[in-house]
Amino acid sequence: xxxxxxxxxxxxxxxxxxxxxxxxxxxxxxxxxxxxxxxxxxxxxxxxxxxxxxxxxxxxxxxxxxxxxxxxxxxxxxxxxxxxxxxxxxxxxxxxxxxxxxxxxxxxxxxxxxxxxxxxxxxxxxxxxxxxxxxxxxxxxxxxxxxxxxxxxxxxxxxxxxxxxxxxxxxxxxxxxxxxxx
Numbered sequence: 001x002x003x004x005x006x007x008x009x010x011x012x013x014x015x016x017x018x019x020x021x022x023x024x025x026x027x028x029x030x031x032x033x034x035x036x037x038x039x040x041x042x043x044x045x046x047x048x049x050x051x052x053x054x055x056x057x058x059x060x061x062x063x064x065x066x067x068x069x070x071x072x073x074x075x076x077x078x079x080x081x082x083x084x085x086x087x088x089x090x091x092x093x094x095x096x097x098x099x100x101x102x103x104x105x106x107x108x109x110x111x112x113x114x115x116x117x118x119x120x121x122x123x124x125x126x127x128x129x130x131x132x133x134x135x136x137x138x139x140x141x142x143x144x145x146x147x148x149x150x151x152x153x154x155x156x157x158x159x160x161x162x163x164x165x166x167x168x169x170x171x172x173x174x175x176x177x178x179x180x181x182x
Contacts, residue, residue: 112159
């Protein structure tokens with residue numbers, strides 16, 4: 001029981017850390033896109049990857065999460081906040097929550113981008129109750145490794161590891177929320 005309480009506290013701290021990294025201050029936004037500076041830094045890292053160029057050119061929209069914190073000991077969780085783009089402009093804020101169960105131990109931080117193939121896919125996400133089931137997977141981008149993936153159900157997901165160490169063979173689901181900018 002003590003381990004479970006410790007785990008839940010650790011997951012909450014990781015989620016709070018990811019949330020604390022968020023910049024809600026409208027004064028610190030990029031004048032061209034309307035996105036936060038942290039989002040723009042993460043977006044530039046994704047744009048530097050040649051294999052993602054076609055996704056940026058063809059996607060109707062995308063969600064960028066600058067920092068997602070993840071941790072677990074048997075039961076795990078993750079959380080982070082980001083922004084959704086359409087036509088090169090930030091159109092709203094999004095948050096991610098993940099629950100996982102299985103063999104897992106450790107913690108890590110990463111950035112994530114989700115591309116939406118068509119307008120219908122972007123609209124599905126911005127309706128506010130978008131979820132990935134246990135079968136969804138993200139492609140971890142490593143320097144110098146070719147990225148070959150296709151859209152699955154209208155979305156393609158890529159991550160860049162930022163740090164930490166996690167051993168994992170688990171089943172997880174991600175749930176997202178969305179709040180449009182005025």
